[in-house]
Amino acid sequence: MIRYTLKCAQGHGFESWFQNAAAFDTLAAGGHVSCPECGSTEVEKSLMAPRVTTSEAARAAAATPEGERDRKIAELKAKVESEFDYVGSSFVAEARKMHEGETPHRGIYGEANPKEAFSLLEDGIPVAPLPFLPTRKAN
Structure with a gap:
């Protein structure tokens, strides 16, 4: 994925993500990229600086409350995905089978x-939402 800073013919600036540079070119040529402010499809890439993170900046970001939360x-996620079994859409049935003693916990x-x-939960089966998307569901 690539993020471009864009500008319309009216001078409005905005950002958008694209699969790659060729995807932007194809969509823009077909009139499928439009300004969110005025709707113009005459859009071009603006000058933009690359996003570079130094290890010092990464350490500083990790020291923030958000960085600490993300680390935890x-x-x-690493613990769950390495130590638990992924059962996908069978989760409810598997949880009930374990609760009823049909399968081992x-x-x-x-x-x-x-x-x-x-x-x-109403049936006394403890479950909790995960604060992340499992790797197997990331695609």
């Missing part, structure tokens, strides 16, 4: 819609 979420994670999750 990454640690949790083990750590699992997967998908459940809010209604299903509340139903599990």
Whole structure:
């Protein structure tokens, strides 16, 4: 993915993400990139500086409350994905089987819609949402 700073024919500046440079060129040529302020499809790339992060800047960012939170979420994600079984859309059924003693207890994670999750909680089955998207669902 690449982020471009763009400018329309009216001089309005804005940013947008594209899969790659060729994707921007194709979309812009077809009139599919438009200014969010005026709707003009006469859009061109503006001068922009590359985003470069030094290790010192990365350490400073990690020292912020947000950086610490992100580090802890990454640690949790690594632990869950290495020690628990991913059961995908079978999560609700697997959790119920374990609760009812049909299968051995083990750590699992997967998908459940809010209604299903509340139903599990109402039945005394402990579940909690994960603060990250599992790697298997990232595509």
